[in-house]
Amino acid sequence: MDAGFFFERAVRSLDRHRYDKAVKYFRLAMELEPDNPVNYCNLAGILSELGRFEESNEVLGKVLDEVDPGLYECLFYMANNAANMGDLELAEDYLLEYLTMDPSGEYAEEAEDMLYMLAEEMGRPPKEVVPAGLPPYMMKHEEARAYLEEGRFLQAIRLLREIIEEHPEFLAARNNLALAYYYTGELQEAMNLIEQVLKIDPNNLHALCNLAVLSHHTGETEKNEGIIEMLKKLVPFHQEHTYKLATTLGILGEHHVAYELFVRLIKLDGVHEPSLYHYAAVAAWNSGRYERARYFWKKAAAIHSESEVPVFYLEHMDEWLQMEEIPKVYYHYQLPFEEQFLRFESGNDSSELLQQIKTNPLIRSSFFWALGRGDRETKLHVLRLLGWIADDEVRSLLKSFIEQDEDQDLREVALFLLRQIEAATSGRKNEKEPAERGKWQEVLHCCLENIPGRSRQLQEAIERLWAAWMTHSPEQVTTVRKVEGWAAALEYLAAKYHGFALTQKEVAEKYQVSLSTVSRHAKILEPMAKKCFS
Structure with a gap:
């Protein structure tokens, strides 16, 4: 009985819907x-049909590692399995x-x-395919660019520094490193790199555009105006340069020139990204071309029917046109930050918005700026969001934040989040696993969303008590059974120690939990409340 015999038996089992036999x-x-390799692919195919996607990928991975490394279609099959697993x-x-x-390849178009x-x-533009056969340093540069597009700025900075050390003449790496520094709020570092590029190549368009944006942020008005006037006179030949120039001038408020450049790009042949039409719409709006x-x-x-972005602006146009002062629109293909955070805090479509927050570089950049320059409330808000993202980039950012001269309560929140992330990535099965971390994030979220009419003083007290409890009593993280019970206890104690008239019975009714639950949780939390508020 050779392989062909068992292949025939497998096919016969499939015809009879005996899938377990077919796998055997x-x-x-x-x-x-x-x-x-055909035998492996047959097995992987039936495993995938049975929903055993991880096993299927293990088989396909063995084909590429040991049997036939050139059978690249296995990668396409593995992509389908990963998508079915939700990754x-x-x-x-x-x-x-x-x-x-x-x-x-056979599946290139489908891919x-x-x-x-x-x-x-995932709510972002597709990544570009890196051509095979590039020199190693250029492959590394493409990897760094991908990190920039994903908002993983610290990882991009590490790679770009390595490239510059090895190939100081590679100006594209310097330009991208300047961008990475800009996104993380390191403006002086960014300025130094831009000046280095322009010293080597005074006409480098990317460096000039970056310099214009940077000098605008640093308040160097005279330098900024001179660069803008020079940029307005340029007529780029390459589409990529036109796109960069149009976006830069739009960000700097030169909407009329930006509009002409975007329209020129749209008139070129080819299928355009919906983001290009959005940028053209923004330039048109900001320059008074409302229709x-x-x-x-x-x-x-029409192109991106599933996107909320153009729909949002179409729905709000007429309302904005009725205002005494018509608002400006930003050059980002996303919902306004305020709208995104409002939806996230209200719990509407939170999973989709969380995915956007995780992958959107502009939002992730705003975290760096907010933690460096924001007020206490903004910093606390950003820290809570970072707790949901919990990746390596966030871990590095939290470590840096803890080492700074910051408010002790904020540092305690950051330390608690950092401990959670490090415990989760190390694989330890303890109170800081993602499910429990999510439970305690839900406690705070539940409490804050139930006091919209209260004063900011009470909200801050709740946040402070929660941060202190999570930092100094990590062994209690596993005790969450009902989110509302702990949320009620948090609000009761914060109100009690800040002069708000609120009884345990009232919060029990408000959160729809028993009075004994509130009393029990409040008794556990009270020693920490005394320590916090005394």
Whole structure:
């Protein structure tokens, strides 16, 4: 009985819907012909059909590692399995690797379509495929660019520094490192790099645009105006340069010039990204061309029907036009920050918004700026959001924040979040696992959303008590059974120690929990409340 025999038995089992038998026979065929990749792919296919996607990917990975490293279509199959498991970023990585290794492969067209679908799900533009055969330092540069696009600025900075040390003549790395420093609020570092680039190449458009934005932020009015006047006279030949110039001038308030440049890009042949129509709409709106703005937002909505961005602006246009002072719109293809945070705090579509917060570089950049320059309330708000993201980039940011001369309560919140992330990444099964971390984040969120009419003093007291409790009593994290019970106890104690008239019975009714639950949790929390508020 050879491999062909078991293959026939497997196919017969499939026809009879005996999938367990089919898996068994495909495995036997694979064992008898361990060098035949077809047997592996057959087994992976049936495992995928059965919903055993992880097992399927293990089999496909063995094909690429041991049997036939050139069978690149396995990467496409693995991408589909990853997508079915809900790991969209891993699916994207497999697709990018497949298109890099086999750009004209059998599934190239499907892979490109899938990249766009995944990008839409993740709320950002699709990543670009890195051509195979690039020198190692350029491959590293492409990796750093990907980090920038994902908002992983600290990782991008590390790679770009390495590239510059090895290849100081590679100006693109200096320009991107300047951007990374700008996004993290390190303005002087960014300025130094831009000046280095312009010293080598005085006409470098990317450096000039970056210098214009940076001098605008640092308040160097005279320098900024001179650069803007020079940029307005440029007529770029390459589309990429036109896009960069249009976006820069728009950000700097030169909306009329930006509008002409965006329209020029739209008139070029080819399928355009919805973001380009959005930028054209923003430039049109900010320059008083309101009906043209409506036209471009409708075009963006038609291309990207699942996006909320053009729909949001189309719905609010007429309302804004009735205002005494018509508001300006920002050049970002996303909902306004205020709208995103409002939806996140209210719990509407929180999973989708959380994914956008995790992957949107502009939002992640705002975290760096807020922690460096924001007020106490803003910093606390950002720290709470960082607790939901909990990746390596956030861990580095929290470590840096703790080492700074900050408010002790804020540092305690950051320390608690850092401990959670480090425990989760180390794999320890304790109170800081993601599920329990989420429970305690929910306690604070539940409490704060139930006091919209109260004073800011009470909200700050609740946040302070929560931070102190989580930092100094980590062993209690596992005790959360009902979020509302702990939220009620938090509000009761914060009100008690700040002169608000509120009884345990009232908060029990408000949060729909028993009076004994509130009393029990309040008794546990009270020693910490005395320590916090005495």
